[in-house]
Amino acid sequence: MTGTEAADTRDQVVVGGVDSHADTIHVAVVTDRGGHLADAQFPTNAAGYAAAIAFLQAHGTIAAVGVEGTSSYGSGFTHAARQADLAVVEVNRPDKAERRRIGKSDPIDAYAAARAVVSGRATSAPKDGAIVGIRALQTAARSAIKARTATLNQITHLLITAPDAIRAKYTALSGDKRVTTLARLRPASDPAHAPLLTALRALAKRVQNLTEEHTTLTRELDELVTILNPGLRAAYGVGPDTAAQLLITAGANPARLRTEASFAALCGAAPVPASSGKTNRHRLSRGGDRAANAALYRIALVRMARCRRTREFVARQTRAGRTKKEIIRLLKRAIAREVFRLLTTPVQVPEIADLRPARQKKNITLTAAANRFGVWPAVISNIERGLRRDDAFADAYRQWLTAA
Incomplete structure (x- = not known):
């Protein structure tokens, strides 16, 4: 290559594309108009990432690099590219129609990403690194609760086929009481049924261990999501797992969320036009992140059960002739709008640490406070300890304590 050609190469603007796999990444380079320049394959290790970045830089000034799987197989290259001050763009896999038309291979996918x-078509920034820890904790917590449910089902099935005396004794118990009783069994005291009792005791102890594990993981997850977005965690009906899922979907990166409507579409909560001719209607979106859609659904159910404003809204919509399913769709759309604001705009969450000392200073019991507001004493206790967030109620409670 002559000096003039090298200078031309350095001056041209290029765009990279990366098709990522477990053991290799395939890198392609195109001009700023989409013309193919070169492609090559590199291993998925630090040396391979450095060589891939050098390969891209050798072809000109890099405007951006499109990467498939920035949060999975491409996470290592994404991290290395960001450290090299390269602009990384998350790219979805080509749709099935395009793959049927042009075929599939690593070079084809890499050029398609570029x-x-x-x-x-691809403009989203990769998800923030803080999401990695949230996803890991959520995965472990959900795995624990799934295993706990399976173990409880195994206990139930064993009791169904157990001898009459054992079945009658333990099926009369339910919930934690049954698990606690089974965990204290002494199989040696009943040699005839020792194998069955040993199995039941082992399963009950497994349930207890999994319950403790899930509680610990959920506590750590709650602390992490509260630090990352206290406003979202404080929203009515948003628990640790729900907040974690919404942060994972959004990537904890406000730059990824262009508009409130695009976020609703991402969560599958935006109505899709289905009009034709004289027909003008919308249908329910079945796309988007279904886990995020499920999170919005759980928030809607909590608010329908406990939130006064939501219950009033449900009553109005019911009188207007809407079905429960239609009302939930409306609620999910409204909740998506609220969550979008919380994800993109920092919100200051009021402290609640002053509530309990203020009540105790005036010798007011939990029962007296609960009677004043028409709620159970546990509600007041949970709000004072931060186990339940209801900022409007907390403000009213604080004003009453001040005036009492």
Whole structure:
């Protein structure tokens, strides 16, 4: 290559595309108009990432790099590219129609990733690194509760086929009481049924261990999501797991969320036009992140059960002739709008640590405070300890304590 050609290469603007796999990444380079320049394959290790970045830089000034799987197989390259001050864009896999038309291979996918950036089809920034820890804790917590449920089902099935004396004794118990009783069994005291009792005791102890594990993981998850977005965690009906899922969907990166409508579509909560001719209607979106959609659904159910404003809204919509399913769709859309604001705008969450000392200073019991507001004493206790967030109620409670 002559000096003039090298200078031309350095001056041209190029875009990279990366097709990521477990053991290799395939890197392609295109011009700023989408023309193919070169492609090569590199291993998924530090040396391979450095060589891939050098390969990209050798072809000109890099405007951006489109990467498939920035949160999975491409996470290592994404981290290395960001450290090299390269702009990384998250690219979705080509749709099935395009793959049927042009085929599939690593070079084809890498060039497609680069062209997606050039055309403007791919614009999202990769998810923030803080999401990695949240996803890990959520995965472990959900795994623990899934295993706990399976173990409880195994106990039930063993009791169904157990001898009459054992079945009658332990099926009369339910919930934690049954688990606690089974965990204290002494199989040696009943040699005839020792194998069955040993199995029941082992399963009951497994349930207890999994319950403790889930509680610990959920506590750590709650602390992490509260630090990352206290406003979202403080929203009515948003628990640790729900907040974690919404943060994972959004990537904890406000730059990824362009508009409130796009976030609703991402969560599958935006109505999709289904009009034709004289027909003008919308249908329910079945796309988007279904886990995020399920999170919005759980928030809607909590508010329908406990939130006064939501119950009033449900009553009005019911009188208007809407079904429960239609009302939940409306609620999910409204909740998506609220969550979008909380994800993109920092919110100051009021402290609640002053509530309990203020009540105790005036010698007011939990029962007296609960009677004043028409709620159970446990509600007041949970709000004072931060186990339940209801900022409007907390403000009213604080004003009453001040005036009492």
